[in-house]
Amino acid sequence: MHYSTYFLIITTVFVLLFATSSSSFINSPSVYAKYTLSYNDAQSTNIYINIEFEINEDIQLHLNGTQTFIMPRSVPSGYALEFYDSYVDNLTAKSSVGSLITVKKDSTSGPRWTLECASNETLSTISYSINLTKHEQGILSGYDA
Numbered sequence: 619m620h621y622s623t624y625f626l627i628i629t630t631v632f633v634l635l636f637a638t639s640s641s642s643f644i645n646s647p648s649v650y651a652k653y654t655l656s657y658n659d660a661q662s663t664n665i666y667i668n669i670e671f672e673i674n675e676d677i678q679l680h681l682n683g684t685q686t687f688i689m690p691r692s693v694p695s696g697y698a699l700e701f702y703d704s705y706v707d708n709l710t711a712k713s714s715v716g717s718l719i720t721v722k723k724d725s726t727s728g729p730r731w732t733l734e735c736a737s738n739e740t741l742s743t744i745s746y747s748i749n750l751t752k753h754e755q756g757i758l759s760g761y762d763a
Contacts, residue, residue, distance in 0.1 A: 663751045669744045673714055681741040685733040687711075687721075703729035705753045709746040713739040 654668040671681055689703040711719040711733045719741065724730040735741050 664747050664749055666747050667745065671742055673740065673742065681735070682739065683735055683737050685711075685735060685741050687731040687733055687744060689729040691729055700757055701729070705748050705756065707747045707749060709744070711735075711741060711745075712743040714742040715739075 650672060652670045652672070654670070655665055656668075657665045687709070689706055691699050691702060693700075709721055709723075709731055711721050713719055713735065717739070719739065720734040722732045722734065724732070733741060733744070
């Protein structure tokens with residue numbers, strides 16, 4: 619993997635404000651989200667991020683109704699402002715029954731997407747891809763990538 623890919627992966631961990639656990643045990647009561655990062659092969663220029671939310675009555679995430687997905691614009695302990703959201707492609711969301719949820723990018727060019735769940739739908743998955751070639755050409759500093 620490219621050096622900047624590691625920073626992108628670290629940044630991805632902080633994608634959602636309400637996903638706060640990094641435990642590797644998915645059955646643990648403290649796990650709110652499971653992140654999966656994948657790519658087709660070693661030469662692939664795209665990585666795919668899938669975030670699955672654990673449906674657990676003991677965890678009160680309130681994933682019904684309209685939700686907001688926010689892509690950070692800085693890395694942890696970083697001071698530079700980077701428009702990471704401009705590298706996000708094909709953002710989709712699904713409900714717990716597998717139906718697609720309407721996704722709309724913020725009209726003010728902010729790093730936000732609105733996920734329009736119905737009040738009776740529960741958000742279960744957010745997926746998107748990042749083109750690493752485009753990312754590496756746009757952010758030249760290794761620290762900010």
